[in-house]
Amino acid sequence: MPRIGDIATRIRAKNAGPFVLTIDIFCPDPAGFDTICRALPTTRIAALFHQPRAEIRRFELPALNVLKFSLPRPVVQGSHNDRDMHASGWALLISALEAAPPTCENAPDGATRP
Amino acid sequence: MPTRVLIPAGALGLGFDVAALWRGIETRPDIIVIDGGSTDSGPHYLGTGTSKYSRAATKAEWKLLMEARARAGVPLAIGTAGTCGTDAMVDRMYDITCEIAAELGQSLKIARLYSEQDPAAVEAALKAGKIRPLWPEQPLDETVPDTCSHIVALAGAEQITAALETGADIVIAGRCTDTAPIAALPLLRGEHPGAAWHGAKIGECGALCSTNPTSGVIVIDFDRTGFTVRPMAEGARCTPELVAAHMLYENADPQILHEPGGRLDVRAASHEQADETAVRVSGAIWHEGPYGVKLEGARQVGFQSCALVLLRDPAYVAQAEKWCALLEARLHREIPARLELARGDYHLELRQIGRNATLGALETASASPAEIGVLLIATAADQATAREIARLANPHLLHMPLSDTEPQATHAFPFSPPEWDRGALHEFCLNHVLACDDPMTPFRLCTDEVHHA
Numbered sequence: 001m002p003r004i005g006d007i008a009t010r011i012r013a014k015n016a017g018p019f020v021l022t023i024d025i026f027c028p029d030p031a032g033f034d035t036i037c038r039a040l041p042t043t044r045i046a047a048l049f050h051q052p053r054a055e056i057r058r059f060e061l062p063a064l065n066v067l068k069f070s071l072p073r074p075v076v077q078g079s080h081n082d083r084d085m086h087a088s089g090w091a092l093l094i095s096a097l098e099a100a101p102p103t104c105e106n107a108p109d110g111a112t113r114p
Numbered sequence: 115m116p117t118r119v120l121i122p123a124g125a126l127g128l129g130f131d132v133a134a135l136w137r138g139i140e141t142r143p144d145i146i147v148i149d150g151g152s153t154d155s156g157p158h159y160l161g162t163g164t165s166k167y168s169r170a171a172t173k174a175e176w177k178l179l180m181e182a183r184a185r186a187g188v189p190l191a192i193g194t195a196g197t198c199g200t201d202a203m204v205d206r207m208y209d210i211t212c213e214i215a216a217e218l219g220q221s222l223k224i225a226r227l228y229s230e231q232d233p234a235a236v237e238a239a240l241k242a243g244k245i246r247p248l249w250p251e252q253p254l255d256e257t258v259p260d261t262c263s264h265i266v267a268l269a270g271a272e273q274i275t276a277a278l279e280t281g282a283d284i285v286i287a288g289r290c291t292d293t294a295p296i297a298a299l300p301l302l303r304g305e306h307p308g309a310a311w312h313g314a315k316i317g318e319c320g321a322l323c324s325t326n327p328t329s330g331v332i333v334i335d336f337d338r339t340g341f342t343v344r345p346m347a348e349g350a351r352c353t354p355e356l357v358a359a360h361m362l363y364e365n366a367d368p369q370i371l372h373e374p375g376g377r378l379d380v381r382a383a384s385h386e387q388a389d390e391t392a393v394r395v396s397g398a399i400w401h402e403g404p405y406g407v408k409l410e411g412a413r414q415v416g417f418q419s420c421a422l423v424l425l426r427d428p429a430y431v432a433q434a435e436k437w438c439a440l441l442e443a444r445l446h447r448e449i450p451a452r453l454e455l456a457r458g459d460y461h462l463e464l465r466q467i468g469r470n471a472t473l474g475a476l477e478t479a480s481a482s483p484a485e486i487g488v489l490l491i492a493t494a495a496d497q498a499t500a501r502e503i504a505r506l507a508n509p510h511l512l513h514m515p516l517s518d519t520e521p522q523a524t525h526a527f528p529f530s531p532p533e534w535d536r537g538a539l540h541e542f543c544l545n546h547v548l549a550c551d552d553p554m555t556p557f558r559l560c561t562d563e564v565h566h567a
Contacts, residue, residue, distance in 0.1 A: 024363075
């Protein structure tokens, strides 16, 4: 099973100010973009970062073949429990995910259970 | 005639391609604009009111820009001087400018825009209902402003424009949005407002929107319908994909950009390759809105001391997690007993470098490293207490066994002493917008002239 990082051309995590984490997943082509959008339902990102689903903002940008997520930074930048000031390490968590087709647990938003 | 803005780099202190700068000057820009700061390096800089970059690097690069400005005969502006944009950092940049002016024999009019906020004024604005939270909301009550060591407001194009309208040769601005100093002159000259803000966002990191990101220097032409962005480094190109993708960069919403006077919507923007190296962009829309400036605050929340030990013995590397848990439990018994501290008076953390120091509990990978660094971080109300905690941990970091029955272990300390004071810990504590009827109210502008033959 390929991982997200095997399909994406680049995955970038950045601070968007001290309180927001933003992750850009650049895909090589429309097919890769489609695969990654299906493999990364918002609920899966919420679970990965231990955040409520409602706090995850999802942007599908087909013109750029980019899937982007913005969410409250798992810890506020520079607080005593922050481990990565510039937030880049969080991209690697997504890179390591298996590009699995959706199951009941990680079905895309609005998808119905079989 | 378009308004041509030369941007030498994403930030002063990062370095740029000097040949590309001079090539940019040959294109006869109308203004040279560079950013001087960001919150991206953490709360220390705003908390202490200091710059992350060395004074020498800042001065060397600023001197080149002042020489380029004199050659071009146009204004030079820096936004968010000294990383955090406090008043003292504006004055530091002014001092550097005066030193260079003397060295180069330049006579200049210099405008300084101050962005720092009086905590009492912020408290009063909060009571008056003029402050609203941004997502994700941070707690804010009337006690918070006074705990901040520094609060700054992010100026927009309006305040930079006011500084340019003084006729200044050099504008040194305190905290402002990354885009405002770039958008100011195009807006002042009546260029397309959507293009002014969109181009400013694309240009805020210099050549990051090109095939040679570290070269720094780009030139943007703003006109009545759009903008054209071109890198100045030899062989560098802007492409529609790179330019479009830069809207994503450090931006929570890839299609909407909020500024003090409204918001930019780029959903209808189109990007075309104008020639071999430049990209033409048009179609972004500016929506004016109620005027409000974002506030940033940072405060001191304690002091830290750290210690580092390296586990190299394979038995300990294999059981590093257990060893750290044992050590932590032991220290939580000893610290209250020996230092007369309650459990809530200090914070102790052991990070396993080589295992999960970057991601902590979110780490999903596992590996078998040859060694693991254990970084102890002690946080307390004062430096002496934090240091005492680190010293109290010292013999255990060096010798603690996994069980009472094994011979004494000795791990590797890379330094003597292995602990060091990290100084004050600061945190960001405002993510709010201050409404203002007059954009200049929270800011102060002054001008000075320096004369050298």
